[in-house]
Each structure stands twice: as structure tokens, then as C-alpha cells.
Amino acid sequence: MHSQRHPTRVGVLFFIILFLLCLFSIKLALIQVFRADYLAEKAEKQHNHVVELEPRRGTIYDRDMRALALNVGAYSLYVNPKSMTEDQKSRVAESVAPVLGVSVGGLATLMEKPKHFVWLARKVPQDVYEKINAMKLRGAGFVRESKRFYPSGEMAAHVIGFANIDNIGLQGVELEYDKYLRGEKGMAQFLRDARQRDLLIEKDFVPARDGYDVVLTIDETIQFIAEKALDKAYTKYHAKGATVIVMDPKTGEILAFANRPTFSPAKPDATPIESKTNRAVAFVYEPGSVFKIVTASAALEEKAFNEDDVIFCENGKYWVATHYLKDHEPHGNLTFRKVVEYSSNIGFTKIAQKLGADKVYEYARRFRFGMKTNIGMVGEVNGMLKPVSKWSKTSIGAIPIGQEVTVTPPQLLGMIGAVANDGTYMKPYYIKSIRDEKGGVIASFQPQVVGQVISKETARRLKPILQGVVDEGTATAAKMKDITAGGKTGTAQKVEAGGYSHSKFVASFIGFAPVEDPKLAIVVSVDEPHPIYYGGLVSAPVFKEIVEDSLRYLATKKGQ
Numbered sequence: 001m002h003s004q005r006h007p008t009r010v011g012v013l014f015f016i017i018l019f020l021l022c023l024f025s026i027k028l029a030l031i032q033v034f035r036a037d038y039l040a041e042k043a044e045k046q047h048n049h050v051v052e053l054e055p056r057r058g059t060i061y062d063r064d065m066r067a068l069a070l071n072v073g074a075y076s077l078y079v080n081p082k083s084m085t086e087d088q089k090s091r092v093a094e095s096v097a098p099v100l101g102v103s104v105g106g107l108a109t110l111m112e113k114p115k116h117f118v119w120l121a122r123k124v125p126q127d128v129y130e131k132i133n134a135m136k137l138r139g140a141g142f143v144r145e146s147k148r149f150y151p152s153g154e155m156a157a158h159v160i161g162f163a164n165i166d167n168i169g170l171q172g173v174e175l176e177y178d179k180y181l182r183g184e185k186g187m188a189q190f191l192r193d194a195r196q197r198d199l200l201i202e203k204d205f206v207p208a209r210d211g212y213d214v215v216l217t218i219d220e221t222i223q224f225i226a227e228k229a230l231d232k233a234y235t236k237y238h239a240k241g242a243t244v245i246v247m248d249p250k251t252g253e254i255l256a257f258a259n260r261p262t263f264s265p266a267k268p269d270a271t272p273i274e275s276k277t278n279r280a281v282a283f284v285y286e287p288g289s290v291f292k293i294v295t296a297s298a299a300l301e302e303k304a305f306n307e308d309d310v311i312f313c314e315n316g317k318y319w320v321a322t323h324y325l326k327d328h329e330p331h332g333n334l335t336f337r338k339v340v341e342y343s344s345n346i347g348f349t350k351i352a353q354k355l356g357a358d359k360v361y362e363y364a365r366r367f368r369f370g371m372k373t374n375i376g377m378v379g380e381v382n383g384m385l386k387p388v389s390k391w392s393k394t395s396i397g398a399i400p401i402g403q404e405v406t407v408t409p410p411q412l413l414g415m416i417g418a419v420a421n422d423g424t425y426m427k428p429y430y431i432k433s434i435r436d437e438k439g440g441v442i443a444s445f446q447p448q449v450v451g452q453v454i455s456k457e458t459a460r461r462l463k464p465i466l467q468g469v470v471d472e473g474t475a476t477a478a479k480m481k482d483i484t485a486g487g488k489t490g491t492a493q494k495v496e497a498g499g500y501s502h503s504k505f506v507a508s509f510i511g512f513a514p515v516e517d518p519k520l521a522i523v524v525s526v527d528e529p530h531p532i533y534y535g536g537l538v539s540a541p542v543f544k545e546i547v548e549d550s551l552r553y554l555a556t557k558k559g560q
Helices: 007-034 036-047 086-100 104-110 126-133 172-176 220-236 288-301 336-342 345-355 357-366 409-420 456-471 540-559
Strands: 048-053 067-079 118-124 140-149 169-171 186-192 198-206 213-216 241-247 254-260 310-312 317-320 323-326 333-335 424-426 431-435 441-444 449-452 486-496 499-513 520-527
Touching: 067 086, 067 126, 086 104, 086 118, 086 126, 104 118, 118 126, 118 140, 126 140, 169 172, 220 241, 220 254, 220 520, 220 540, 241 409, 241 540, 288 336, 288 345, 288 357, 288 409, 288 456, 288 486, 288 499, 310 345, 317 345, 323 345, 333 336, 336 345, 336 456, 345 357, 409 424, 409 456, 409 486, 409 499, 409 520, 456 486, 456 499, 486 540, 499 540, 520 540
Parallel strands: none
Antiparallel strands: 048 186, 067 118, 067 140, 186 198, 213 431, 241 254, 241 520, 310 333, 317 323, 424 449, 431 441, 486 499, 499 520
16 A cells, blocks of 8 residues: 555656666776776785795805805894774884884884885894894794894905895805895795784795805915904004905915905995995006016027126116116126016016017917906906007017006916916906805816916026025015025005106015925915005015915815
């Protein structure tokens, strides 16, 4: 009876319901067709929690498997701002800031981000973790990660380099071999309930692949000996910089490699860029008299001179093209041997004049000047060796004595190593092998002969002459009681404002020991020492200390 009175109202209501039903059906159809993938993905994210599994970064070892860089456990502090009240955020900021040594305002700003996850501090020290963890702060928590640890501190810093907070290599071996050290991340996927709590039901798992280990040719003990000796000279002579490299001349293996100034791999940002620069491969300088080994080698190899030939050294003053060439001390007649021992500029210029520019240049190239040693370090430069076509009239009196040419310490090391190794030039290298966590060898690096730069006979004639430099010549400060050594000093004026400085020098010594069976070849270079600046007084004692301590250590090691 009621429905018959209001047929119109019932009809309208029916059509409204039908319209809404159709509208909802169309909407559902559109969702199923056009938004199904999006909604399925969203549901997947809500009910699945993906955890990234961090791989172990590979360890860097010395030649005897002593760790120089490794990963240790660390904790990182995070918050979930979206689930926190303002009071909770304030409490976290006020409680944590003093422990972290940062401002309350800075932490408060970080927690203003509308996110479920925000880092407050990465890889904090153990004591900081324990203090904050004991506070039981709502909305804050810790994630266990790992960080790089350098057990020997600054030792071999320019070889090892450093990695950033995310364990990505940025310099040195950490950078150059990052693709091996880093490993590959893994993944674990867990189910979540409606409140976003992990149910600890594993849905998917891909294990992380740990990084490979890198084994260096560096010997940690010899590295320590070399750095200790270099530090003494660097500090004593108030030097701008310094470099020492120690090599086995028979294999080319680098046993020690150091620069000053240096830095802490654990805190690289606390050091200026100049201290982090690997000056041994990135900086060049005129070598001065150490380069005279090129000229002496050429003279003996070409049979232009023998050890006892007499050369008149013009009593210390000799006209070359447009200017006078001078010796540090005036000499009259000197034998070839004594010209080398006393490092006479005039004597070497006369040797070079007899050889000719082409021969001097040829032997400089044989010893690989003007080209990289390919030691394997990022940033290595070529140095400069002008072709003969670009020599001036005075170049014959400059290049043979180490002027108008620029070099790097590894190039000088390669030269003295070749002389010590009977004329065979070995490629300098510092990576021994790459291994997996079980010790399996992924890649190994072997001694590599570059070439025979001078004959065995010439090298064996030159070695006792260079021994004379130590025993009776300009490098008596390198002479040892029970160990024979050979080498050459260098005191090079630095180029400044288009001319040679009279107050800034590079003091160098390159040498090998023992002469009868060389086990070590060493280059020592000290930049701008003062007040004393002679290579024989500044750098030769560094060589002596390294040789004495290293040979004693190697003898002990061999006897074990």
C-alpha cells in the first residue's frame, strides 16, 4: 500500500542505486585493467621487506699476509621520523647530540624529513654505540655495518689509499683495485604483517659475494724502517716534501714506498689535498747529478771511455756555447772513475761531447726516461726528455748532468735497479696477487723483464765505480762498516721564475747494496731541505739506515 503511494520515489531510488552500481563496476574494471600492476606492486612493498646484505670488503695484506687494511664491525644510528611524535624527536635530539658531538638543531632538522628511515650517524665508535643504545630511545635504532680499519695507521698511506664511509675506494689500492675489493651486495626478502612488522619468514635470499683480498709486494717491516729513516731527514731538514722507494732489483718488487707529508687513511678529510697526493708518481723535478749514471753508462757501453782515461776538468770553469759551466770544487785532471766519484759537471759534459747528443738521448730512453714506468699507480706522469731536435746549444752541457730533463722517483729507481741487476731493467710493481676468502689465487703478478738496457759487462764495470762514490766520493755518508754499497748523489737546483733558484734544491741519493749481490735498490729524494741541501749529506744517510736495518731484518727472516 505504501509503495503504491510513492511509485516515483521508489523508481528514483532504484535508478540511483543502479547508477552507482554501474559506476562502481566501471571503476573496478578500470582499476583492474589500468592500475592492477601499480596496486599489486604497492601491496608487494607493504608486505615484503627487502634487506640489502653488505659484502665483506677484501683485506689488503703485505707480502707476508700481515693485514694493512681490513673491515671491522660498526653500528650506524637511524630514526623513523614518520612514526615519532614531536616529543620523541626532541628527546632523541637532546639525548644523542652531546654523545655524537653535534648540535641539537642539526639533528632536529634531519628528523623533520617525512621519511620512514633517516641516518643520524654512520659507523660510530663502539663506546658511542653503547651509550646511545642504553638510552632505549623510541623511534631510534642501530644497523650493524662494517667500516675500514687501518691497523698500521699512516704507514704506506699513499700505497693503500682509503675508502669512504660506504666502503668505496677513493685512492691508492683501495681505488685501483676497488672492483676486486668491493664484492657484490646480496639480498634477503622477508614478509611483513599489516603493522609493518617483520614476520621473520624468509621469502627470497641471494647471498652477498665477499670482496677479494689484495696481497702487496710491500714488506711491512721494511716499510716501517724506510718511513722511520725518511721521517728523520724530513723533520731534521725542515723539508717541503720527501720520497723513499725500496725495490728488489732482481724482481722489480717494491718493498717499501713512502711520501712526506702523509695522511691518515682512517681520517683523510682531516688532511689537505697536498698531503694525500702521491708525489712520487705525480710530481716531477730535475734530477741533477743522479742522472749522470745515464752518461757514464753510455760512455762505457759505447767504449768511448774506460775507467782510467784522464779528463781535464778545466780547474772548475768551462765555456759551453754561451755560458760558463762550473764545478762545485775545481779539479784539474781526473780519471773517468774520479769524474764519477767527485761528480764533476765539467768532466761529464766533456764525456757527453765526445759521445754526442744522439747517444746521450738514446741511453736516456733506454733507461726509460720521458716515459712512464707503468708501476701501476694512478696519476703516474711521464716526466720530460727533449728529443735532440729540441736541444739548444747549451743542452749538451745540461742534460747529461741532469738539467733540462724532469723525472719521477720510480724512473730513477728503475735506472739504479737496472745497473744493480747487471743491466736488466725489471718493471717495478707492487701488487703480488689477488685472492678469494679461501686463499684461492684469482690473479698473480710475476717479475717482468722490460729489456737489457746496458750489457752485463758494462753494468759490472759501472758498479765498482759507483761503489767508489760511496767509499771515497760524494756519498761517504752512505758508507757502512760491513756492507758494500754503490750509488750516486744529486743536488739539483729547482727552477723558479724562469731560472734556477739559489735557495731551493732537491737532495737525492740512489743506490744499491750489497755491491757483490744487490738485494736492495733505493731512491731517496728530499724536496727543499734546509739549511743543508746536499744529496750526499741529506739523503745518503737515509739510504744507509734503510740498508743496514733491512738487510739485518732479511737475514733474520731467512734464518727463521
